[in-house]
Amino acid sequence: MATAVEMIYNGKFWHNLYQANLEVTPVYQNATTMVFPGVDVTDKVKAEKTLLVGMGVDGARTGTVASSTYAAGDTTVILAEAILTANLMWAAVFASAHGVWPWNDGAIPLRDFGAPSQATLMAAIAYIGGQNRKLVGTPGDWLISSNLEIPANIFFEPRPGFNLIRSPGVDVAFLGPVKAGRYQWIDPSGAGKVWMGDRTTARLIQWWGAVGDGITDCSPALQAAIDSFLPYNDPNYSYGRLIDLGAGKFRILTPIDATNTRTPGTQPRDNLWFRGYGNMATRIVCDTGTGTPGECALAFDTCGSHEVKFTDVRLTSAGATNPSTVGILAAPNTTMTEAQHHCYERLYIDLEDDDAANGGLGTVGIANMGAEEPVYRDVTIYANRPVVAVGDAAYMGNISSVYQAMLATHSLGIITFPGECRLFTLGRWYPAVRLVNVNTMSFENAYISNIGTGGSNDYVFEIFGGVDSLHFHGNIEQLGSLFYVYGRLVSPRVQANFGGVANAAAPVIVQDGVGEGQIRNAEFQFNLSANATRPLFSLLHSGSPITGSQVTNAHLRNSVIRTNQAAGYVGLPQNLLKSSDTKNVQIFAADTEFKIERQTQEIYLSPVKVAEIGGITEANVCKVTLPAVLANESAGNFSIILEGELGNNGYATGAPACRSFVARQDVVTRYSDGAIYISDADGGVAGNQADVVAATGIAVSPASLSIAAIAVKATATGVASVTFAVAPTLTGTGTGENVYFHGRAKIMWKGFKAQAPRLSLN
Incomplete structure (x- = not known):
C-alpha cells in the first residue's frame, strides 16, 4: 500500500x-x-x-x-x-520497507550507502536485490577496479557530478535502463568498456565527454558510445543502436569504427543510427587526415555493417587541419560478406577540393563498394566526386577500410535517391557520380552542379562495367554531359533538364568505344533550357576524339531519344553508325525525327520551299556526309529514297495543286581515293533521278499551276558529302506560287571501313 x-x-x-x-x-x-x-x-x-x-x-x-x-x-x-x-x-x-526513497519516483541514492567506491555501489545493488528500483548516481569519483554488472532490474540515473572511472581493462555493464542529461559521467579512457543493454534506447556522446566546441577531439567519446552496445551472443544483446549526437561541432581526429563482422563476442554495429538536430545544429568536423598528399582519410568506416543510419547531421571538413577525404565508406568485408540497407536522410557532407586525394580519385562524399540497397534521401554533398558506387574495388582509387579487410568485388544494386538530393562537384575535376557494375539505381528530383574551377570535366555520370536500369529525373547545371559511357548502360530512363553549362560545346552523351561504350534499351528525354546548340552525341576512343580509321566497340540500340535540340545537333557519329549493333533507334528533335536501323537511316523532312512560278526551280532538302577518305580503303555505296508530297498553299489563289513523289538515287565511292559517282538514270542529265511514281499529279486550275514533273538532283562536294535537291517542273500562268516538299529521306548503305555515311537535313 x-x-x-x-x-x-x-x-x-x-x-x-x-x-x-x-x-x-x-x-x-x-x-x-x-x-x-x-x-x-x-x-x-x-x-x-x-x-x-x-x-x-x-x-x-x-x-x-x-x-x-x-x-x-x-x-x-x-x-x-x-x-x-x-x-x-x-x-x-x-521511509519504506525497502530503504530510503528521496524522490517520488522511488529512487535510491548511492551516497546513502557510503563514500564513492565500488564497494558502495555493490552494497546498493545488493540492498535492492531483485526489486525494480531506480538507483541514483550521486556526485563523486566512483572508481571501479574489477568487472561489474548492474542488473537489468535497476534503472540507473547518474546525476551531474557522478564520475565513473575504471581501472585499465575493466568493464562495467548496465543491463537495465540508463538515463542522464547531456553531461559527462563516464571516463572514456582505459582498455575496458562501459556496456549498456537494450533497455537503454539512446547513447548520448556527451556521457563520454564529447564537447561540441569544434576543437575538442570527440573521437574517443563517439567511439565509446558506439562500443557501449553489448556484444553478439550476450543475453541482453541490443538491436536498437541510437547514437544521439545533440547540437554542436564535434571534431574527430580518428576515423570512426562502425565496422562489423557478426563474429560471436565481437562488437555489434548493425543498425547504428547517428542522429543529430539538423545539419546546421549538428556538425562533425572531419579532421582524420595526416596531411599526406593523395591519402585516403575516412571519417566514418561502416565496412560490414547493415542498416546504418545518418539523419540530421553534417559531416564537414570546414575548420579541419588535416581534412578527411571520404565522408562515409560502406562495403562488405571478408568476414561479413554483405552490407545492406543503409539509410541516410537529411545528411549534409561538405569536403575539401583536393583532386589528388584518394590516389587521384579526389575527395568522395559517399564511397559505396558493394553495399546493397541503400537509400539516400534529402542528401546534400559537396566533394570532388559526391558519389562513388562500384562493385569492383579497383575503381576506388586507394579508398579502403581502416578496420576490416574489404572485399575486392561484390554485386551492387537497388540504390535509391528518392528525392531532394543535391550533388555538387568541386573544381570541375571529376564526374559527380562514378558507377561500376551497378543494377537498379534511381534519382528522383535531383539537382547536380559544380562549384569552383580548376579542371575541365563535363560529365555527370561515368559508366564502367555494366550499369543496368538507371533512372534519373532532375536538373543539371554547369556539367554539360549527362553520361560518359565506357562500359554498358542498359535500360536507362532519363528526364533531364539542363540549365547553363560551363562548356557550351559539351555533348549531352559521350561514348568511349575503346572499352564497350554501349547504350541499349534507353529512353532519354532532354530539355536544354540553355546552351542548346551543342551535339547530342559524341564518340571517343580511349578518351580522345575518334578518327575515321578507328573501329569502335560502341553502339546505340533499341532506344528512343527526345530532345529540344535542332536537327543539326542530333546526328549520330559516323563511327557509331558503322557498328552493326547500332539499330532500332528513334531520335525526336525539335524539328524532325530520325530513325536508324542496321545500315539504314531515315529522316522526316519538314516542309521545304523547293520552287515557285517565275522563281526558284529547286532546293536542297537533305545531305549525306560520307566517311573520311582512307587510302585504298574508301570503297562504299548507298542508295537514297526521297519520298513525299509537293503542293502549294492553294487557299491564297484558289488554285491548289499537288503531286506525290518517290525517287531513288545511287551513290558509290572509289576504293583508291573516295571519288563520288552518282547515278543518272533519267536519261543523261548527270546527277538527276526522275520520279519513279506513275503520274498522279492533280490541279484544280492547271492553267494557273500544274506540277508537271519532279526529279531528285544530287550534287557532290568534293569527296566529303552529297547534297540532294528536289527539282519540280512547274507550268501555268500564276505568279509567285510557292511549292513545298515534305516527306522523308532514307538511305541504305554498305561497305566503308570504320565509318558510315550520315544522313541529315540540309
Missing part, C-alpha cells in the same frame, strides 16, 4: 510524497517525531536511512538522519532538525 500524509513544522508543511509497504500508517505527533504505534518496525524502517529534504530560498540541502534514540523494537524515530536549511519552505520525510 502507499499512503500520503502531511504534518505542520513551524507553520510549514511536511509532506510525505511516497511511502509504501508499511503495515501501518505512521502518526506524526510533533515536528520531529514519527511514531509507528504498537509495531516493531526494525525491519521496515532504518533510522540511518531516513532522509530529510529541506527546500529554502537559499537552496536545497539533503542529508541522512543520525538518530541515537532508535533501536530494535522502538516505534519512534527522532528526526534531526539541524540539517534543515534556513528560511525553510517545505520539508519531506521518506
